[in-house]
Amino acid sequence: MRVLLVEDEQPLARYIAAGLRKHGCAVDVAHDGQQALDKCDMTPYDVVVLDRDLPVMHGDTVCRRLAQHGTARVLMLTASDAVSDRVTGLTLGADDYLGKPFAFAELVARVRALARRSTPARPPVLRARDVELDPSRRVVERNGRLLSLTPKEFGVLERLLAADGAVVSAETLLEKVWDEHADPFTNAVRITISTLRRKLGDPPLIETVTGVGYRITP
Numbered sequence: 001m002r003v004l005l006v007e008d009e010q011p012l013a014r015y016i017a018a019g020l021r022k023h024g025c026a027v028d029v030a031h032d033g034q035q036a037l038d039k040c041d042m043t044p045y046d047v048v049v050l051d052r053d054l055p056v057m058h059g060d061t062v063c064r065r066l067a068q069h070g071t072a073r074v075l076m077l078t079a080s081d082a083v084s085d086r087v088t089g090l091t092l093g094a095d096d097y098l099g100k101p102f103a104f105a106e107l108v109a110r111v112r113a114l115a116r117r118s119t120p121a122r123p124p125v126l127r128a129r130d131v132e133l134d135p136s137r138r139v140v141e142r143n144g145r146l147l148s149l150t151p152k153e154f155g156v157l158e159r160l161l162a163a164d165g166a167v168v169s170a171e172t173l174l175e176k177v178w179d180e181h182a183d184p185f186t187n188a189v190r191i192t193i194s195t196l197r198r199k200l201g202d203p204p205l206i207e208t209v210t211g212v213g214y215r216i217t218p
Helices: 010-022 033-042 059-069 083-092 104-117 151-162 170-177 188-200
Strands: 002-006 026-030 047-051 073-078 096-099 126-128 131-134 139-142 145-147 206-209 213-216
Touching (some): 010 026, 010 104, 033 059, 059 083, 151 188, 170 213
Parallel strands (some): 002 026, 047 073, 073 096
Antiparallel strands (some): 126 131, 206 213
């Protein structure tokens, strides 16, 4: 999933971003409110993790504008966990609210829950033929054999399985699995598909649709 983290305290931003990436998220970072809106104009994020007290443009204003556009789910982070602040944040259009300090496992769980709400409903465990992928446990098996996948390989396979037989373009995979530092002209998707195919083994699971993208037929 593609996540935008908006946090002006840079050490905290690095910590949260690293943790989310470790859990398979593609994370971009903004350090002020205006930068956050600029990034959202360019990239369709699944979830925006938004600090409230931001420079340049306050998080409340950012939240209100994102809610008006309705393009991403918003998880508001704040040092204040008072009921009145939670009510204000939700009234502004936030989808969820988490006070600092927080347990990282809870943050990850809330981000994943919001990402599920931003896409059409799908089963908790994704399956195609003899492959099973459990996003919450970060586990992939083929015919009962546990596979060791990198975060990018896991993200690509999750996107292809969730498409339920539809073709997914390389551009979409790059947009959803990689972050803003990815070179749009890179062959990273092709290389990741190649290593993923090798790890999945035979019979081949991922089909290349020439000039269009990739798919896994049910």
